Amino acid sequence: MTFESLIHSDAQSFASVSRIAAVFDPVFARLEGWAARVEDCASQPDCGQTTLDPLIETLVRTELADSDGMVIGAGFVSAPSFLGWHLAWWLGGQNQAESALPATGIHHLETVEDPHDESFRDYTALEWWRIPAQTGRRHVTGPYVDYLCTDEYTLTLTLPVYRGGSELIGVVGIDLSVDQIERELVPRLGAGGVPVTVINASARVVVSTDVHLATGALLRLPGLTERLRDRAPTPALLADGAHTFRWCGQTGLAVVVGPAEGQPIEVPKTKPSR
Amino acid sequence: MPQSIRAGSGTRAAIFTPLDGAGRAELVLQRLTDAIVLGVLHDGERLPSEAELARQLGVATVTAREALEILRRNKLVHTKRGRDGGSFVTFAGRGANDLQDERLLAWSRVQMRDLGVHYSAIAGLAAELAADRASAADIDNLERILDRADAGTADAARRGQGTFRLEVAALSQSARLVREELRLQAEFGSLLWLSLRDPLRRERCRAVQRETVAAVVAENGARARQLTVTQITDSIEWLIEAKSILEQESVSQMPARTTTPEREETRS
Numbered sequence: 402m403t404f405e406s407l408i409h410s411d412a413q414s415f416a417s418v419s420r421i422a423a424v425f426d427p428v429f430a431r432l433e434g435w436a437a438r439v440e441d442c443a444s445q446p447d448c449g450q451t452t453l454d455p456l457i458e459t460l461v462r463t464e465l466a467d468s469d470g471m472v473i474g475a476g477f478v479s480a481p482s483f484l485g486w487h488l489a490w491w492l493g494g495q496n497q498a499e500s501a502l503p504a505t506g507i508h509h510l511e512t513v514e515d516p517h518d519e520s521f522r523d524y525t526a527l528e529w530w531r532i533p534a535q536t537g538r539r540h541v542t543g544p545y546v547d548y549l550c551t552d553e554y555t556l557t558l559t560l561p562v563y564r565g566g567s568e569l570i571g572v573v574g575i576d577l578s579v580d581q582i583e584r585e586l587v588p589r590l591g592a593g594g595v596p597v598t599v600i601n602a603s604a605r606v607v608v609s610t611d612v613h614l615a616t617g618a619l620l621r622l623p624g625l626t627e628r629l630r631d632r633a634p635t636p637a638l639l640a641d642g643a644h645t646f647r648w649c650g651q652t653g654l655a656v657v658v659g660p661a662e663g664q665p666i667e668v669p670k671t672k673p674s675r
Numbered sequence: 676m677p678q679s680i681r682a683g684s685g686t687r688a689a690i691f692t693p694l695d696g697a698g699r700a701e702l703v704l705q706r707l708t709d710a711i712v713l714g715v716l717h718d719g720e721r722l723p724s725e726a727e728l729a730r731q732l733g734v735a736t737v738t739a740r741e742a743l744e745i746l747r748r749n750k751l752v753h754t755k756r757g758r759d760g761g762s763f764v765t766f767a768g769r770g771a772n773d774l775q776d777e778r779l780l781a782w783s784r785v786q787m788r789d790l791g792v793h794y795s796a797i798a799g800l801a802a803e804l805a806a807d808r809a810s811a812a813d814i815d816n817l818e819r820i821l822d823r824a825d826a827g828t829a830d831a832a833r834r835g836q837g838t839f840r841l842e843v844a845a846l847s848q849s850a851r852l853v854r855e856e857l858r859l860q861a862e863f864g865s866l867l868w869l870s871l872r873d874p875l876r877r878e879r880c881r882a883v884q885r886e887t888v889a890a891v892v893a894e895n896g897a898r899a900r901q902l903t904v905t906q907i908t909d910s911i912e913w914l915i916e917a918k919s920i921l922e923q924e925s926v927s928q929m930p931a932r933t934t935t936p937e938r939e940e941t942r943s
Contacts, residue, residue, distance in 0.1 A: 528812065544848065545845065545848070546844075546845050546847075546848060546849070546850050546853045548841065548844075548845055548853045548854075548857065552850055552853065552854050552857075553850065554848075554850045603810035603811070603812065604810075605808070605810060605848075615848075616848070617808060617848025617849070618807070618808055618848070619807070619808055619810065
């Protein structure tokens with residue numbers, strides 16, 4: 402990569418990060434508001450499902466009404482030590498599986514909360530719980546096909562909630578439609594002429610302006626695996642010398658930009674291992 | 676909410692998704708019958724109320740009532756009155772096998788092979804894509820599902836196979852393939868994995884599941900697809916063989932051929 406094209410590529414990756422932030426930051430900001438409300442409620446002596454669930458339902462209803470179809474569902478998931486195994490989660494009325502509902506209606510997600518039931522699943526082992534609980538920070542899980550709730554291709558944004566600053570009492574989260582993310586992001590990312598690809602921490606493509614890269618595919622580039630292991634925020638040039646890598650804040654998403662126009666694309670002979 | 680809060684219940688969710696097309700009462704009946712025969716709906720489980728069922732399936736209440744009435748007549752559900760009342764699945768043992776046999780006799784060989792081709796197209800490509808797209812965490816999840824699966828009984832093995840296939844489909848990252856996998860499982864799963872009645876087949880099924888995971892780990896999409904298609908073809912061939920045996924049995928049980936019309940025969 403010439404010095405000039407490197408600078409161009411890097412500038413574009415920097416610009417891309419702020420465009421991606423423009424989509425995700427407001428959602429996380431609302432989740433932070435929810436976390437504060439839950440924490441407030443949890444500090445009251447009479448706090449329980451009967452006080453918390455109506456609060457969450459109201460927050461989700463407003464969120465879904467304002468979201469232009471981007472939000473599929475949202476809510477609060479309790480730590481087992483707080484309200485027991487409990488999901489206060491609501492889905493919008495627009496998805497296919499719920500077509501019998503009025504478009505404005507929201508629908509409570511019914512789950513198995515009895516740990517002795519055959520169908521019970523320990524959600525604290527799942528990525529959208531595990532990572533924010535470990536790091537104490539916001540996290541983006543997916544994209545994945547959410548076949549249990551909605552059949553939709555989904556991204557899940559979660560944030561841990563603490564009582565008294567240290568006791569983890571649950572996570573608040575919002576499921577976003579990948580279709581809508583694409584509609585929001587691709588026009589904003591495509592402006593610079595160099596292919597821009599947003600990936601998650603597993604190198605899975607969230608959206609890409611490169612026609613050859615499908616959402617959901619794993620991006621395989623020399624040195625990318627090593628980059629994804631390193632959480633340091635420094636942007637870097639990948640081992641092929643043609644792509645730049647940059648984390649999108651603390652979301653667990655990253656941006657890969659390149660190769661610049663006219664630059665030969667080096668296709669690795671062997672696929673790097675996962 | 677992400678993956679598998681209700682592990683194994685994906686096919687259950689599909690049973691109660693809206694139906695489209697004509698002949699809805701028959702479709703409701705067929706879907707519920709299959710779900711009961713397949714063991715997706717358990718013996719003793721309470722079904723949603725008529726109104727609720729109608730709402731979930733997107734049909735008129737009378738249609739749901741009609742379907743429930745036939746299920747009662749077929750002794751697949753019974754209705755209790757009172758506060759704890761409702762329609763409950765009653766299905767176990769001998770009756771289950773009879774009903775499965777009946778379905779086996781009703782399907783032609785051509786229909787069975789065609790179902791195999793359709794399902795292979797869906798599940799085969801899903802497995803191939805999964806090998807390309809599964810992350811390390813996805814593989815861990817798949818292995819955990821295999822470790823937890825119980826292949827002790829035909830029902831458990833069928834549920835396990837349903838869950839496994841669904842998880843593989845989800846790894847393809849294609850919402851359409853997942854929806855089609857769910858639909859095929861809900862409507863034909865009972866028939867498709869009937870071969871798991873046989874304990875040897877159950878063992879082999881588990882072995883194929885393990886080999887499929889190994890192919891996914893090796894990023895060998897062609898192998899994952901081939902394992903899947905071969906497994907489906909084997910299962911269809913088992914069905915055709917079982918059907919042949921049933922047909923021979925029913926021929927040998929029949930009295931000597933007469934010119935009496937069929938209807939007369941069954942009445943006597």
